[in-house]
Amino acid sequence: xxxxxxxxxxxxxxxxxxxxxxxxxxxxxxxxxxxxxxxxxxxxxxxxxxxxxxxxxxxxxxxxxxxxxxxxxxxxxxxxxxxxxxxxxxxxxxxxxxxxxxxxxxxxxxxxxxxxxxxx
Amino acid sequence: xxxxxxxxxxxxxxxxxxxxxxxxxxxxxxxxxxxxxxxxxxxxxxxxxxxxxxxxxxxxxxxxxxxxxxxxxxxxxxxxxxxxxxxxxxxxxxxxxxxxxxxxxxxxxxxxxxxxxxxxxxxxxxxxxxxxxxxxxxxxxxxxxxxxxxxxxxxx
Numbered sequence: 001x002x003x004x005x006x007x008x009x010x011x012x013x014x015x016x017x018x019x020x021x022x023x024x025x026x027x028x029x030x031x032x033x034x035x036x037x038x039x040x041x042x043x044x045x046x047x048x049x050x051x052x053x054x055x056x057x058x059x060x061x062x063x064x065x066x067x068x069x070x071x072x073x074x075x076x077x078x079x080x081x082x083x084x085x086x087x088x089x090x091x092x093x094x095x096x097x098x099x100x101x102x103x104x105x106x107x108x109x110x111x112x113x114x115x116x117x118x119x120x
Numbered sequence: 121x122x123x124x125x126x127x128x129x130x131x132x133x134x135x136x137x138x139x140x141x142x143x144x145x146x147x148x149x150x151x152x153x154x155x156x157x158x159x160x161x162x163x164x165x166x167x168x169x170x171x172x173x174x175x176x177x178x179x180x181x182x183x184x185x186x187x188x189x190x191x192x193x194x195x196x197x198x199x200x201x202x203x204x205x206x207x208x209x210x211x212x213x214x215x216x217x218x219x220x221x222x223x224x225x226x227x228x229x230x231x232x233x234x235x236x237x238x239x240x241x242x243x244x245x246x247x248x249x250x251x252x253x254x255x256x257x258x259x260x261x262x263x264x265x266x267x268x269x270x271x272x273x274x275x276x
Contacts, residue, residue, distance in 0.1 A: 048185045057263035064193040069168065072161060073193070076200050103189065 004056060011060040014043050018063045019077065025090040026083035034094050034105050041065055041106040066103055122238040123245075126223070127174035129231060133222060134170050138163060141218045145211050153198075153207035161201070165194040166215065173219070173249050177242055183249035188256065191249065195257035205261040209254060216250040 021036050044065045050056050074084045094102045145154055154162050168190040181187055198208050227239045
């Protein structure tokens with residue numbers, strides 16, 4: 001059985017990866033980012049399932065996967081206005097390259113090919 | 121089909137519902153955590169939550185962690201904003217009351233042709249969504265070490 005300490009580390013690692021992906025988006029480095037987010041969603045779902053079905057607690061809170069319209073949250077992570085604009089730009093980029101919204105893409109799973117067409 | 125109709129109706133009234141909810145929150149003397157928030161900060165993901173509820177109605181799903189995406193973002197943001205847990209519960213309760221009152225009022229007006237059983241089913245779905253939102257919120261507000269850190273900082 002997974003211990004609380006292991007679960008905490010698991011969530012911390014997820015949060016670190018999530019922050020890294022947001023950091024990439026904040027610099028306009030969108031290449032293959034949707035694929036990475038889709039993979040991260042599997043981890044996030046696992047965290048939710050473990051929390052929901054076991055004794056494990058959210059002593060470390062997992063960042064929510066979606067970030068649309070989350071200025072306050074993104075600011076609290078240390079991103080400035082310009083970086084937040086680029087993060088939101090990633091959502092438009094996904095819509096343009098994948099033909100569907102970011103949330104739908106990660107819900108549907110890992111795209112068969114990643115879009116290597118960063119606009120920045 | 122009727123759940124879709126109810127969902128479309130609620131979605132067409134999102135702005136009015138959010139406005140009513142804002143007024144209820146601002147008028148509640150027991151709610152303190154919202155005092156320093158701008159209108160945008162207060163509203164946060166509430167419109168998206170209502171949209172998410174409407175989608176759950178259309179799909180005839182049951183609210184659960186997997187389809188509570190916007191609800192989780194909202195609870196997480198409130199946590200990060202330093203909301204008191206009791207205020208989180210209160211503002212969410214006010215959202216529940218606002219949505220159910222709208223549904224009740226419209227069931228004898230523009231939704232008068234919708235069977236009462238369908239209205240009740242929508243009512244139950246809304247309640248389940250709000251309950252699931254509160255369940256998640258309570259988990260992060262009460263379990264998180266960050267929360268202890270936040271409380272400790274505020275005591276100093």
